Each structure stands twice: as structure tokens, then as C-alpha cells.
Amino acid sequence: MSRIIRNRAIAADDYTTLADDAPLPAMGQVIVSLQRWRAERGALAGGGLRVGVRLANTDDIALVWADVRERPLIALEWPKFADGRAFTQARLLRTRYGFAGELRAVGDVARDQMFYMRRCGIDSFAPRADQDLDGCLAALTELSDAYQPAADGVVPVWQRRRRHA
Amino acid sequence: MYRYDEIDQALVNDRVAQFRDQTRRFLDGSLSEDEFRGLRLRNGFYIQRFGPMLRVSIPYGMLNAPQLRMLAHIARKYDKGYGHFTTRTNIQYNWPKLEQVPDILADLATVQMHAIQTSGNCIRNVTTDALAGVARDEIVDPRPYCELTRQWASFHPEFNWLPRKFKIAFSASAQDRAATVVHDIGVHIRRNADGELGYTIYAGGGLGRMPILATKVRDFLPEGELLPYCEAILRVYNRLGRRDNIHRARIKIVVKEHGADKFRQLVEEEYARIDDPALRLTAEDIERMRAHFTAPAYAADAAAPASFAQWRSTSSRFAAWARRNLKAHRVPGYHAVMVSLKPIGGVTGDCSHVQLDALAELAERYSFGEIRVTYDQNLLLADVRERDLYALWQQLDAQGLATPNIGLITDIIACPGLDFCSLANAGSIGVSQDIQQRFEDLDYQYDVGELRIKISGCMNGCGHHSVGHIGILGVDKHGEEWYQVTLGGGAGDDVAALGERTGPAIARADIAEAVERIVQVYLEQRGSEDETFLETFRRVGMAPFKARIYAESAAEREAA
Structure with a gap:
């Protein structure tokens, strides 16, 4: 079982990522694509499975929210390091739609973006195979503060300075 | 000017440590070149034609004396003794070593400076009018809004990996001296009919490969709504901006x-x-942010009209400088003094460590310890007493910083071009020097009057050629340097406009001659001495310019 970071700790990944044509197990925790979730919702939701859904970073959260709102896990994809669309998806899921389940970063996930992912509401990371997990863990807090509000409850500096005045 | 509190300082210090670690991991091979590239760019560090380049942030152009001395120190210790000021009001060093960049950033942090987000596909340095706070036509000082925006944009977790770079500029006066309409977001601070402060918001302007003026998005946005509105624009962009083609990603x-x-x-x-x-x-x-930008303690006895008149009559060189390099100040007895970084035959925007140190001294002695970088790659001492003008001029002159050419044909904006930049197709510096030498005669320059030449060495347009009164764009033609010329562009002028192409590209050897012919047509065609180049161009159109530029010279006819 591969290892992930969840809630600021290294953990075993207890979800299995299923390809769209892979057979469904009878039990356990799986992550499927949005397409598969939509197509096979009856079979997936009916049995003993706990199902997370993976979104593409081009999916409009406003259009998919109704499909994923009850899911215990949503996986957001960084197809490559420099493609930052999923930062917006994460922040919207947390702050606009109030998603309270596990929000996982998958794909080209590396430590140097994890601080920003965390601030946008990602609480679960499946780092790229070459990543050192202890380094990733440290990167989650590598800046000690932040200026602006995001999805991590940081009070923006302009509000904090009101109190100091 | 803005002073860091413990939050700002902690963030900048953390950033130094973060980049030091990233550099270490790159050097030991655990961070790939591709991944490090995105990270080093967000700290202003490029790999250039002959070596690396470090771009240091100067938020909305403001510097104090200790910061100037630090820039001089960095030029001496880590570089070849000089730096280069850019149109984004930053400073670039052309010769730092990668291994030393974390140390340079640590040095910068000791004077509240950094290189954060000066490159890469993120929100870049916020710019504004160099005359902010002293301009007579200003509605309100734009710098507090710039600083609030800078803080909001710094390390923004959602908008740090955009499709492409993103530039924001503010203007708070009738004349838009910050070229806001060629920015990704242009903010015009204004009052509505009820006298309330707010903003007109423009978006989608930009130069480069496809120059375009910004679209008005909101006619009046209330003052408190600046950041939510910027978030809305950035979010739409982050979601919908194209990532399949770098040239269509803005x-x-x-x-x-x-x-x-x-x-x-x-x-x-x-x-x-x-x-x-x-x-x-x-x-x-x-209000709290405004308190960082309060007016200095202006002296009541700053004016010296009799002396000023006498200096001008006894020194024609001083008179020429005073005529071109002084800008009106809202406080009687004070002048805003432009420091020209365009000596004839020099390199646009370059400043040596000796000059930087001297400027720190002059800023302390004559301008409340502050200096500004301007959009057109000059510097500005914003608050100089009239009675100090002659002494200041002498000391600037001794440093080669008193060329009396502000706004004239030799006050050329130019990118570093092929001499330094790995993107360039053609040289900019040599062309700029050729043109300067052709128009070196001051009387000729004054006769021509306000004329802005802007030169870029490639389509990326760092020299803002699209908005030059005369724009010059370097192109590569079978391995040779050629130049496309445009006329009638403007930004920071009365009307913002994109220049119109004259015709086929012109060879390197002929470009200064082409500029001279353009100027001749203007001088012949202008209705009066008060009619500017832009006014004449708009009145008579392209035809007479085109006819002259591409006419064979007498020598060519003879040869044929």
C-alpha cells in the first residue's frame, strides 16, 4: 500500500485508484473518475464500497457539485506541476461549497507546491513517487504566515493589523 | 514609504530559507531542472544568454537610501559593478552565480527587499505613477492601494501558477502616467458623482506578440471592493486562460x-x-496604509526664485537640465527631479555601484532619503527644494546623471536585447546608441521636442515598442538583425494607442537613418512648433512618413 500525507501526517493510502475499465471490488475504498461515477453510480453506491471521485482540472465545480457533494473524498488533479487550475477548484470546494470530506491532490504533486495546496484546502496528498515524504511534511509549514485569506482559516493581515492599531 | 512589520519581515525571511533549500536540492540533483525553473523564476532568477540574471523587486518603484546602498553592494559583491533598471521599475543584475543567489536574497531581506514574483506565471510587481504623492493632478496617492495589492498578491496560494505572467498597474490622475491600459489589470482610482473614492477597472491589456489595449470591465467599483474584484478577475483567468500555447496564454x-x-x-x-x-x-x-505614505516635513523656505533665475542665466547647461528634467510639484518651492539614465552612447537604464551609492547620498541630502524608479527607466528624486537645485545638479552632473534629455528623442526605452537576453532576436542597445548619437545635438533634440522611442529586441515587447511614438522591434531575418518600425503609439500620453507599422522591416545599418527621416517629415509637416510628433502623425497620417522612409537615398540612386 502506498503512502500519502493526510492531516499533516504520513499515512497508508487506504483508497485504491480504479481505472475506468478495472473490475469493481466488492468491498473497500476506491477512487473512480467522475465519468465512471456518473455512469455506474447505482453499482458503485449500492454495495459495500466507499467511493471517492477524481475530477479533471478542467471540470467546473459549479457543474459537478451535485454529483460529488456526498462523497467522502474528492481527488483533484495536477496533470503537471505548472498547471495551477486545481488550486481554484480546491478553494471553491472548501469555501464556496463547504465540502468537508477528504480533498486529495493527485498527479504531479511535489513538495514545493504543497504549502499552497494546503492553504487552498487540500488535506490529503498523494505525492509523486520520487518525493521524500518527510520533506513533504516539512514543506506544509515552510512559510510561517500568510497575507491573504484562502481556505485554511488564516485571518488576512489587514484584519490582524486592525487589532494592533 | 512602506516599512515592514514583523509579519512582512518573517515572510521574506522564510522565503529566503525556502529558496536556499530549493537551490540546495537542485544542486544535489534531487530537484529536477524543469521543476526548479518554475521555482527560481518566482524568485526572479533567469538563465540568460551568457549567464544567469536576477531581477529584484522594487514595489511601485519606491526605494530608500539604505536600499540603494544595498543595491550598490550587490552590484559590487556579486555582479560586475552595475545594475539595470526596467520598465517594471525593478532592477536586474546580469552576472550573479546561482550558488550565491540565496545569499543575495538574504542581503536584500535585511533592507526589506526581495525578488519574489518578479518572474514566472504569477502576479508580478505592482506599478504606478512615478509622481505619486507629488503630482498636481492626482486625486489621491495611489501607493497605499498598490501596497495593499502587493500584500494580497504575495504568495497568493490560488494564483501562483497562472497560465502566464500577470501585471497590475494603478493610476490616480487624469493623465495615466503608469500605462495602465497595457496591463492585465489597470486600475484608475477616481471619485464618483457623490464624491466617493473607487476605481474604474480595466483588464486584458498587454504588449508582446499581440499588443492590445485593455477593456473596461467595471466603470465604478467602491473603494473597499478592490481585492474581491481582483480575485474574481484572477479566478476567471486561472480557470479559463489557455495553457496549450504559451503565446496565447495571457x-x-x-x-x-x-x-x-x-x-x-x-x-x-x-x-x-x-x-x-x-x-x-x-x-x-x-487609512492605516495611507499613514505609511504621509507627506514629508516640507520646508516653508524651499523656494528660491531669484537664485533659480540667476543659475539659469549664468549656466546654459543648468538651464537645459532645469528645462527638461524638472517636473511640477504640488508643494510650492519644491520640484520633482528626474535623474536621466540615458547618457548619450550609454546603456538605457544602467546604473553603476558608484552612482547608486552617490544617489543614496543625494537622496538623503536633498529628497528625504527616498528615490523612485520610473516606467521609462529613469530615476526620480521626488521632493527637492528649489534652493538646492543647483547643488544637486552639480553633483548629479559629476556622476553622469544629469543628461538633460527627459522626454526627448534620446530618452529611449530599450530592453537588454540580444546582448544579454536569451529570447531576443536582435540587438536593442546598439540601435539605441546609434539613434542617440545621431540626435546628440541638444538644440536639435529640443527642436524636435517630446518624442518617445521604444525598442524591443523581440516580439515579447519588454521595450514596449508597440506604444512608442516611434516603436522599433527587432526581428530575425535569415540570421540577420532587422527592425520593424511603428509610428503613433502612446502610453502614459494624452491618448493610449498602439503604433501602426510603416512597412517592410529595415536593416540594422539603416535604422538610425530611418528614424532621422521620420523626424524630418515631422519637422516639415508640423503645423507649429507646439504641435507634437503624435499630433502631427494623427493629422497627416502614415503616407508622408512611409514615402520618405522607403525612398532611396541619393547615394543609393547613384549606385544604382
């Missing part, structure tokens, strides 16, 4: 492909859904 393409009306609708819908009171600025927040 927000201007989103505006173009969706149309201005649809884009406006998308932004307004997103803005309506951002209901986060944490993003809203209160009057008190803005």
Missing part, C-alpha cells in the same frame, strides 16, 4: 476569445459570488 486572449461582454459577465458573476468579508477593505484599513 488574459488578453481570454477577453478576445470570449468577447468583452462575455468576459465582463463572467467576472461580474464571479465577483457576485465572492462573499468573503475577509477580503473587503474597510476605510480604516486604507
Whole structure:
């Protein structure tokens, strides 16, 4: 079982990522694509499975929210390091739609973006195979503060300075 | 000017440590070149034609004396003794070593400076009018809004990996001296009919490969709504901006492909859904920021009209400088003094460590310890007493910083070009020097009057050629340097406009001659000495210029 970071700790990944044509197990925790979730919702939701859904970073959260709102896990994809669309998806899921389940970063996930992912509401990371997990863990807090509000409850500096005045 | 508190300082220090670790991991091979590239760019560090380049941030152009001395120190210790000021009001060093960049950033942090987000596909340095706070036509000082925006944009977790770079500029006066309409977001601070402060918001302007003026998105946005509205624009861009083609990735393409009306609708819908009171600025927040930009203690006895008149009559060199390099100041007895970084035959925007140190001294002695970098790659001492003008001029002159050419044909904006930049197709510096030498005669320059030449060495347009009165763009033609010429562009002028192409590209050897012919046509065609080049061009059109530029010279006819 591969290892992930969840809630600021290294953990075993207890979800299995299923390809769209892979057979469904009878039990356990799986992550499927949005397409598969939509197509096979009856079979997936009916049995003993706990199902997370993976979104593409081009999916409009406003259009998919109704499909994923009850899911215990949503996986957001960084197809490559420099493609930052999923930062917006994460922040919207947390702050606009109030998603309270596990929000996982998958794909080209590396430590140097994890601080920003965390601030946008990602609480679960499946780092790229070459990543050192202890380094990733440290990167989650590598800046000690932040200026602006995001999805991590940081009070923006302009509000904090009101109190100091 | 703005002083860091413990939050700002902690963040900048953390950033130094973060980049030191990233550099270490790159050097030991655990961070790939591709991944490190994105990270080093966000710390201003490029790999250039002959070596690396470090771009240091100068937020909205403001510097104090200790910062100038630090820039001089860095030029001496880590570079070849000079730096280069850019149109984004930053400074670039052309010769730092990668291994030393973390040390340079640590040195910068000791004087509240950094290189954060000076490159890469993120929100870049915020710019504004160099005359902010001293201009007579200003509605309000734009710098507090710039600093609030800088803080909001710094390390923004959602908008640090955009499709492409993103530039924001503010203007708070009738004349837009910050070229806001060629920015990704242009903010015009203004009052509405009820006298309330707010903003007109423009978006989607930009230079480069596809120059375009910005579209008005919101006619009046209330003062407290600046950051939620910027978030709405950035979010629409981060979601919809193209990532399949680097040349079509700026927000201007989103505006173009969706149309201005649809884009406006998308932004307004997103803005309506951002209901986060944490993003809203209160009057008190803005007041608190304004307190960082209060007017200095102006002296009541600054004026010296009799001396000023006498200096001008006894020294024609001083008179020439005073005529071109002084800008009106809102406080009687004070002048804003432009420091020209365009000596004839020099390199546009370059400043040596000796000059930087000298300027620190002069800023302390004559301008409350502050200096500004301007959009046109000069410097500005904003608050100089009239009675100090002669002494200041002598000391600037001794440093080669008193060329009396502000706004004239030799006050050329130019990118570093092929001499330094790995993107360039052609040289900029040599062309600039050729043109300067051809127009070296001051009387000739004064006769021509206000004329802005802007030169870029490639389509990326760092020299803003598209908005030059005369724009010159370097292109590569079978391995040779050629130049496309445009006329009639403007930004920071009365009207913003993109220049019109004269015709086929011109060879390197002929470009200074072409500029001279353009100037001759202007001098012949102008209705009076008061009619500027732009006014004449708009009145007579391209035809007479085109006819002259491409006419064979007498020598060519003879040879044929």
C-alpha cells in the first residue's frame, strides 16, 4: 500500500485508484473518475464500497457539485506541476461549497507546491513517487504566515493589523 | 514609504530559507531542472544568454537610501559593478552565480527587499505613477492601494501558477502616467458623482506578440471592493486562460476569445459570488496604509526664485537640465527631479555601484532619503527644494546623471536585447546608441521636442515598442538583425494607442537613418512648433512618413 500525507501526517493510502475499465471490488475504498461515477453510480453506491471521485482540472465545480457533494473524498488533479487550475477548484470546494470530506491532490504533486495546496484546502496528498515524504511534511509549514485569506482559516493581515492599531 | 512589520519581515525571511533549500536540492540533483525553473523564476532568477540574471523587486518603484546602498553592494559583491533598471521599475543584475543567489536574497531581506514574483506565471510587481504623492493632478496617492495589492498578491496560494505572467498597474490622475491600459489589470482610482473614492477597472491589456489595449470591465467599483474584484478577475483567468500555447496564454486572449461582454459577465458573476468579508477593505484599513505614505516635513523656505533665475542665466547647461528634467510639484518651492539614465552612447537604464551609492547620498541630502524608479527607466528624486537645485545638479552632473534629455528623442526605452537576453532576436542597445548619437545635438533634440522611442529586441515587447511614438522591434531575418518600425503609439500620453507599422522591416545599418527621416517629415509637416510628433502623425497620417522612409537615398540612386 502506498503512502500519502493526510492531516499533516504520513499515512497508508487506504483508497485504491480504479481505472475506468478495472473490475469493481466488492468491498473497500476506491477512487473512480467522475465519468465512471456518473455512469455506474447505482453499482458503485449500492454495495459495500466507499467511493471517492477524481475530477479533471478542467471540470467546473459549479457543474459537478451535485454529483460529488456526498462523497467522502474528492481527488483533484495536477496533470503537471505548472498547471495551477486545481488550486481554484480546491478553494471553491472548501469555501464556496463547504465540502468537508477528504480533498486529495493527485498527479504531479511535489513538495514545493504543497504549502499552497494546503492553504487552498487540500488535506490529503498523494505525492509523486520520487518525493521524500518527510520533506513533504516539512514543506506544509515552510512559510510561517500568510497575507491573504484562502481556505485554511488564516485571518488576512489587514484584519490582524486592525487589532494592533 | 512602506516599512515592514514583523509579519512582512518573517515572510521574506522564510522565503529566503525556502529558496536556499530549493537551490540546495537542485544542486544535489534531487530537484529536477524543469521543476526548479518554475521555482527560481518566482524568485526572479533567469538563465540568460551568457549567464544567469536576477531581477529584484522594487514595489511601485519606491526605494530608500539604505536600499540603494544595498543595491550598490550587490552590484559590487556579486555582479560586475552595475545594475539595470526596467520598465517594471525593478532592477536586474546580469552576472550573479546561482550558488550565491540565496545569499543575495538574504542581503536584500535585511533592507526589506526581495525578488519574489518578479518572474514566472504569477502576479508580478505592482506599478504606478512615478509622481505619486507629488503630482498636481492626482486625486489621491495611489501607493497605499498598490501596497495593499502587493500584500494580497504575495504568495497568493490560488494564483501562483497562472497560465502566464500577470501585471497590475494603478493610476490616480487624469493623465495615466503608469500605462495602465497595457496591463492585465489597470486600475484608475477616481471619485464618483457623490464624491466617493473607487476605481474604474480595466483588464486584458498587454504588449508582446499581440499588443492590445485593455477593456473596461467595471466603470465604478467602491473603494473597499478592490481585492474581491481582483480575485474574481484572477479566478476567471486561472480557470479559463489557455495553457496549450504559451503565446496565447495571457488574459488578453481570454477577453478576445470570449468577447468583452462575455468576459465582463463572467467576472461580474464571479465577483457576485465572492462573499468573503475577509477580503473587503474597510476605510480604516486604507487609512492605516495611507499613514505609511504621509507627506514629508516640507520646508516653508524651499523656494528660491531669484537664485533659480540667476543659475539659469549664468549656466546654459543648468538651464537645459532645469528645462527638461524638472517636473511640477504640488508643494510650492519644491520640484520633482528626474535623474536621466540615458547618457548619450550609454546603456538605457544602467546604473553603476558608484552612482547608486552617490544617489543614496543625494537622496538623503536633498529628497528625504527616498528615490523612485520610473516606467521609462529613469530615476526620480521626488521632493527637492528649489534652493538646492543647483547643488544637486552639480553633483548629479559629476556622476553622469544629469543628461538633460527627459522626454526627448534620446530618452529611449530599450530592453537588454540580444546582448544579454536569451529570447531576443536582435540587438536593442546598439540601435539605441546609434539613434542617440545621431540626435546628440541638444538644440536639435529640443527642436524636435517630446518624442518617445521604444525598442524591443523581440516580439515579447519588454521595450514596449508597440506604444512608442516611434516603436522599433527587432526581428530575425535569415540570421540577420532587422527592425520593424511603428509610428503613433502612446502610453502614459494624452491618448493610449498602439503604433501602426510603416512597412517592410529595415536593416540594422539603416535604422538610425530611418528614424532621422521620420523626424524630418515631422519637422516639415508640423503645423507649429507646439504641435507634437503624435499630433502631427494623427493629422497627416502614415503616407508622408512611409514615402520618405522607403525612398532611396541619393547615394543609393547613384549606385544604382
